[in-house]
Amino acid sequence: MADEQQDVDAFTGTATTGHVWDGIRELNTPLPRWWLWLFYATIVWSIGYWIVYPSWPLVSSYTIGAFNWHSRSAVVSDLDALKAERAAMVARLGAASLQQIASDPQMLAFALAQARPAFAENCAPCHGAGGGGAKGYPNLNDDEWIWGGKLDDIAQTIRHGIRSGTESRQGAAMPAFGRDGMLKRADVDAVADYVRSLAGLPIGAKADLTLGKKVYADNCAVCHGDDGKGKRELGAPNLTDAIWLYGSDNAAIATAVWNGRGAVMPAWVGRLDDVTIKALAVYVHSLGGGER
């Protein structure tokens, strides 16, 4: 049966493929017939896919399949199903106050689970994956809150953003005292030294604190307070604590006074639904610095 070139294994009488590994030859054992039929069956089965699912490319479109199935619409319907599954808890969160959510273990767990992906999607690009912040972007884990750290303050900040153009959380930006000619370079350097002294940071021997104090009282105190503790209603940060959004060295403070500061955060009302905003407020509050 086998032609001359074919190597036939003497023991089994089966032809080999001619492949040899370390003297071990591979038998060319024929497939069982049912396997072959199974193979044909899979080919026939695949035709079913052509009919049911989008498959063949056409000139400007493609065959859409018998049930108009689409991967995007499948995701949408899955998400709808998920929404329906969560509807009861979402309704509970919608009706509850932030304080109620934070103190009810079941609602708290749901809110945190809801907020984590929302935070990663919307907040993490600026505030960091864990809310650790960066220069110019506040750390949400600490206990310094420029606009307030109570649950309602945080929710308000998320809803309306900072200087985003909505009616709330407007707060005038810090003026560019140097660039706009309100203060001279010497005044700016002096007030930078004075601000450092407020926070208890070391200052240079040549620092003119008298001039600095006068400049501060004339220009800064109106927003940051006579004692430098800041005013939350204006979004003016506390200058006496250990947390510095833009850095605490002379140059950083002098730059702030010269050019002004006015960080912006977008308003999320309208972009995120109210329950997600509530969940995010509870989540940010839970990161560790939330105030009661």
Place this chain on the structure above:
Amino acid sequence: MATRCASAVDPREALRTEPPLGALVEQAKAAALPPSAPSTPDVPEPDEEGPLYAARRKIYPQRVQGTYRRIKWIVLLVTLGIYYGLPFVRWDRGLNAPNQAVLIDFPNRRFYFFFVEIWPQEIYYLTGLLILAAVTLFLMNAVAGRIWCGYLCPQTVWTDLFQTIERWAEGDRREHLLRDQQPWTADRLARSGLKHFLWLMVAWWTGGAWVLYFADAPTLVKELATFQAPLVAYLWIGILTFTTYTLAGHMREQVCLYMCPWPRIQAALTDEQALNVTYRYDRGEPRGSVKKSAALRARGERTGDCIDCYQCVYVCPTGVDIRNGPNLGCIQCGLCIDACDAVMAKIGRPARLIAYDTDINIQRRQEGKPAVYQIVRLRTALYAAVIAIVGAVMLYTFATRSSEGISVIHDRNPMFVRLAGGELRNAYTVRILNKSLKARSFVLAVEGLTDLDLKVVGDTVTTGRMAVIAVGPDQTHELRVLVGTYSPLPPAASIPLTFRITDTETGQRASAIDHFRGP
């Protein structure tokens, strides 16, 4: 049945009375040859590449009686009895747990096995069981070949059951063979229909028993009967009905020959000391008919005990000829031993021409030396040692496993936070496990820093060094834990912290170690 069987194993009687036996012998001889042999029908003319496929030979395993058949009946009854009956065994665990002895509770992520309850966190027990199972298979194989394949494998057990049903409905080998050559009469149709109906019933029951392991069995049976069970239950019953009916009814030996990897692994695992179902060719050859052998013996010439009656081939569920030597197709069920013993008894020769034996012993007997059986040897001792060690480790970990646990993950971003007042703070996600079936409360304490402030987010009571956490029965509780300190730390500090929980009632403890990081 018994009388027909007795006549069937008498070769002389069979040769005289059965017209198609000559054809059967031809067929069996063809079976013993490789599938591509020219005498095999249905194989297409091969081109230079060889045949594309091999047609399947239908196997009609003959009924047989004897020691190994009895062992197989007992194994079949025990294994199937366990499979079908186990879900209904009850085990009282108290209020907060199901009372089913064996239950895989997927929704709640629990596995119950009598007094054992396994959590997903303890999946390493499954790893241990798999290692034990693998090494036990190796040991079985080193001692006595494919015990698993021949007696214990579900494919073997269900195929055995299905072949028994087939013989009951359509007759034993010869009757069935003859009937298959006749046209479709009403009788043949009825018998075949009865067989397939019974097969489907067994298959359906098999699928039905399967789903009972995943829910409360009596409840699910009621739901299934009233069509109120979840769709997934019906779906799985359908899937298992299909696979059982197909694999045990139709695919049978094809699973062992083409689908299962174990025969190949087997070929690599066996050795010359392993007891395998062996045709003792030293005793059997040269084979010949009873008359010829008797004539040769009368003349004082040497002749073998094998009378070439093919009973060993007829009873074989995978259709191999054991006399061709060790074979991937042989599942070593021992039925050919029973068949051959019956023939040897009839012709007055000693039993066990086919027996559990080793290659070494055949060679030794040929050299005139006594047979040796070395069950205990380095290989089996090593396997046994591995089983003992793994088993002991599992027993130890199981006996000493606690009913509470704690795990800690340090926040990755940010690693630490400086608070307005200058305090340095690290945040952790702590999970407390209560594996007991009653609600418990634990004191959570953190040690490792002289000046340390512990806060649990959401918990308004505790600050300081300790917190009291309540965990529900058979539940875990996840907490966000903040640890702060005013202590001056070395640069890039990483100070080990111990998180310890202590049961407020029993004093049982568990702890985990993480680190406090600084700038």
